[in-house]
Amino acid sequence: MIDIQSVSKSFVTRDADPVHALNDVSLEIYDNEFFTLLGPSGCGKTTLLRLIAGFEAPSSGTIRIAGSDVAALPPQKRPVNTVFQSYALFPHMSVAENVAFGLEMQNAPKSLIDERVREALEMVRLEGFATRRPAQLSGGQQQRVAVARALAPKPSVLLLDEPLSALDLKLRKGMQSELKRLQRETGITFVLVTHDQEEALAMSDRIAVMRSGDVLQVGTPRDIYDNPQDRFVADFIGESNLLPGAALGRDPAKTIVVRPEHIVVSPASDGARGHARGAVSAITFLGSDTLYEIVLEEGARLQSRSRGGAALATGDRVVVDWARDAERELAN
Amino acid sequence: MSGAKPFDWRHTPGLSAYTALIFLFFYAPLLILVIYAFNSSRLVTVWAGFSFKWFVAVANNGSIRDAAFNSVIVAIVATIASTAIATAGALALERGRLRFGRSAATALIAMPLVVPEIVVAITTLIFFSGLGMHHGLVNLMIAHTVFCIPFALLPIQARLRDMGGTLEEAGRDLYADEWRLFRRVTLPLLIPAISAGAIMAFVVSLDDFLISMMVSSAGSTTLPVYIYGMMRLGVTPEVNAISTILLAVSIVFVAAALLVGRRNRFA
Numbered sequence: 360m361i362d363i364q365s366v367s368k369s370f371v372t373r374d375a376d377p378v379h380a381l382n383d384v385s386l387e388i389y390d391n392e393f394f395t396l397l398g399p400s401g402c403g404k405t406t407l408l409r410l411i412a413g414f415e416a417p418s419s420g421t422i423r424i425a426g427s428d429v430a431a432l433p434p435q436k437r438p439v440n441t442v443f444q445s446y447a448l449f450p451h452m453s454v455a456e457n458v459a460f461g462l463e464m465q466n467a468p469k470s471l472i473d474e475r476v477r478e479a480l481e482m483v484r485l486e487g488f489a490t491r492r493p494a495q496l497s498g499g500q501q502q503r504v505a506v507a508r509a510l511a512p513k514p515s516v517l518l519l520d521e522p523l524s525a526l527d528l529k530l531r532k533g534m535q536s537e538l539k540r541l542q543r544e545t546g547i548t549f550v551l552v553t554h555d556q557e558e559a560l561a562m563s564d565r566i567a568v569m570r571s572g573d574v575l576q577v578g579t580p581r582d583i584y585d586n587p588q589d590r591f592v593a594d595f596i597g598e599s600n601l602l603p604g605a606a607l608g609r610d611p612a613k614t615i616v617v618r619p620e621h622i623v624v625s626p627a628s629d630g631a632r633g634h635a636r637g638a639v640s641a642i643t644f645l646g647s648d649t650l651y652e653i654v655l656e657e658g659a660r661l662q663s664r665s666r667g668g669a670a671l672a673t674g675d676r677v678v679v680d681w682a683r684d685a686e687r688e689l690a691n
Numbered sequence: 692m693s694g695a696k697p698f699d700w701r702h703t704p705g706l707s708a709y710t711a712l713i714f715l716f717f718y719a720p721l722l723i724l725v726i727y728a729f730n731s732s733r734l735v736t737v738w739a740g741f742s743f744k745w746f747v748a749v750a751n752n753g754s755i756r757d758a759a760f761n762s763v764i765v766a767i768v769a770t771i772a773s774t775a776i777a778t779a780g781a782l783a784l785e786r787g788r789l790r791f792g793r794s795a796a797t798a799l800i801a802m803p804l805v806v807p808e809i810v811v812a813i814t815t816l817i818f819f820s821g822l823g824m825h826h827g828l829v830n831l832m833i834a835h836t837v838f839c840i841p842f843a844l845l846p847i848q849a850r851l852r853d854m855g856g857t858l859e860e861a862g863r864d865l866y867a868d869e870w871r872l873f874r875r876v877t878l879p880l881l882i883p884a885i886s887a888g889a890i891m892a893f894v895v896s897l898d899d900f901l902i903s904m905m906v907s908s909a910g911s912t913t914l915p916v917y918i919y920g921m922m923r924l925g926v927t928p929e930v931n932a933i934s935t936i937l938l939a940v941s942i943v944f945v946a947a948a949l950l951v952g953r954r955n956r957f958a
Contacts, residue, residue: 414860434863447861451879460875461865512866 360516360548361388361411366420368406380406382572383420388516388550389565393542395551397559398569399595404552407569408518411550413437425515435464440509441518444525446501448493454480454504455489461512479507482541499530506538510545517542519551523558535562556596560584568592590614590689598662604688606659607634613688621685622663624651624677633680637661639671653679721938728931735926745932755933758917761828765903765913766896769835770843774889776836777843778881785851786859797848801841811838812905819906827911834906835896842895843888850884883951890948894941 363386369377381403388394396404409415410422413434422429429437440461448457458479462472480486483503493501502522509517519538523531539562542549553559559566560580567577568591575589587593593616594601600622604613624639625631637655644650651663651671663679671677700706728746732739749755780800784793803811815834824830862876900915907916914937921930 412864414863434860435866435868439864441861441864443857443861445857447857449858449861449876460862460867464862464866464868464871508865 360390360392360425361386361550362423363387363407363411364421364423366407366410366417366422368403368410368415368418379572381410381417384572384574386567386574386577388548391546391548392564393539393549393551393562395553395559395563395566396569397553397556397566397595399554401571402569403572404554404569405520408441408520408550408552411516412439412441412518438515439518440512440514440516441520442505442509442522444521446493446505448501448504448508450493452492453489454485454491454493454496457493457504458508458511460508465512475511475513479511482510482544483507483537499526499534502526502534503537506541510541510547513545514547516548516550519549521552521554523553524555531558538562560596568595570595587616587687587689590616590691593687593689598664600661602659602661603691606655606657612691614691616687616689617661617681617685619650619662619664621681622661622665623680624653624663624665624671625680626671627676627678629678631678631680633678635679637677637679639673639675639677642671642673653677655679724931725935725938727928728935730928730931733928735928735931745928746936748929749932749936752929755914755917758912758914761831761911762897762914765828765831765835766893768832769839769896770889770893772832772836773839773892774843774885777840777888777892778847778885780840781844781847781851782877785848786856800844803838804841808901812902815902816905825908827908830906831903831911831913834902835899838899838902839892839896842891846884846888846891847881850881854880886951887948890944890951894944894948897937898941
């Protein structure tokens with residue numbers, strides 16, 4: 360659906376050197392998929408979204424949407440609609456007028472517009488709100504109007520720029536499954552930008568993890584969680600222990616990545632063998648789980664998360680172990 | 692002195708008396724002017740009972756009516772022209788492709804607000820004579836349009852800046868071409884600011900004296916210039932009456948500008 364080939368973008372600034380927001384990024388986003396651009400702020404994810412929407416032009420590289428090069432197309436000629444972070448609802452129009460706007464600009468017949476507006480409002484469960492003004496709605500409702508407005512013209516691609524960041528936690532969880540449902544029901548390709556890795560894991564078919572203008576890894580949420588190809592990805596997605604190879608008596612040029620839930624801690628007195636020895640430095644009770652912080656004899660620290668867990672106390676000498684296939688060895 | 696209160700300007704001794712004094716200086720002269728507009732005596736300083744006769748005299752004075760008519764016509768033309776130019780200018784400054792020089796351009800446009808008006812007046816006069824333009828009211832309209840532009844531009848530019856570009860991006864994203872984007876999104880959102888700018892321009896044009904004084908000629912006298920002429924022949928209560936009317940008109944328009952600006956702050 361979207362084919363991004365060697366796209367770079369730099370911004371000219373008044374005083375300093377140009378800022379490189381994207382460095383030679385290539386990505387393919389498939390039909391009907393929920394694709395997420397994930398990364399910390401400043402990683403270039405929003406810039407990439409704006410390039411797809413047509414608000415910015417790439418410095419080099421090509422973007423194809425549904426097979427055709429969109430370089431020469433302004434935003435109003437692209438089969439792409441955006442849900443903005445700030446919603447950007449037109450304050451002087453009613454909810455229905457907002458949702459109808461895109462179809463009106465496409466000169467759709469009145470009967471079709473009315474039908475699609477009704478459909479779209481139904482889809483986001485705001486049937487009774489057609490005549491309200493955006494200012495009379497709550498944040499969550501405005502969010503849903505923004506989604507309805509972007510879906511009403513039935514674009515090939517829906518772009519979502521941190522759409523949930525302004526909502527409180529409970530609403531956010533609700534909207535996550537709503538968006539997922541809308542994506543399945545409409546079959547439209549969704550491209551979501553977020554810095555929230557939990558959100559990305561929960562919603563996406565595939566994720567591209569980005570940092571400082573580079574795409575580090577693309578894959579399914581499970582793939583990215585289980586097989587991080589990069590120290591940054593391992594650290595950014597979920598909790599990870601990044602252990603220097605030297606601390607485990609291995610190649611010092613490597614970092615060993617192990618998830619806390621894969622680490623088994625047992626008292627040294629049991630005589631168990633493991634990857635390393637250390638002492639418990641802190642214990643945090645998390646309800647269903649317990650989190651142990653261990654200082655290894657070589658000085659490295661790691662976290663272990665276990666259900667129930669052995670009866671350990673702070674200061675106890677322990678052996679840490681994990682299954683070989685639970686670890687990933689990455690270059691430093 | 693551990694008991695001493697820290698300095699707090701809100702509790703400065705005499706602050707309220709001082710404030711009252713300032714307001715007295717602001718408004719006492721205006722109040723006196725208005726009161727004596729209703730004085731039945733010919734003498735400006737002696738109260739002799741309430742009367743509307745000076746307002747009637749003003750209404751019956753053909754020269755005052757002509758001057759007032761000139762003032763209003765010039766103000767209307769200058770308001771329309773300057774607001775249109777200011778709207779286009781604000782859009783170019785805030786939404787145009789200018790990358791550098793934006794702040795320099797804004798400063799140049801706002802400059803007439805700080806340049807001494809007498810300088811503007813004289814240069815305008817020299818400019819018109821240099822061009823050999825002697826078109827009476829038309830000269831006045833051109834001059835007023837020019838000095839009204841910054842007054843109309845500033846609120847419109849501020850509103851565009853406050854709005855940010857996202858709403859317009861949303862419009863483009865939803866297939867609006869430039870013209871329909873302007874008509875359906877940008878212009879409706881700017882209307883309060885454009886109205887406020889237009890009202891400011893109207894008031895500034897109506898009240899202008901120095902530039903009108905220099906540029907106007909026989910037959911194209913504006914009201915403030917005419918009032919000045921009356922004053923030189925001695926202050927009569929007629930001057931009070933006409934000033935009171937001007938004052939009332941200005942207050943109504945400025946209040947309207949404030950209200951329009953406040954009412955339309957969306958969201």
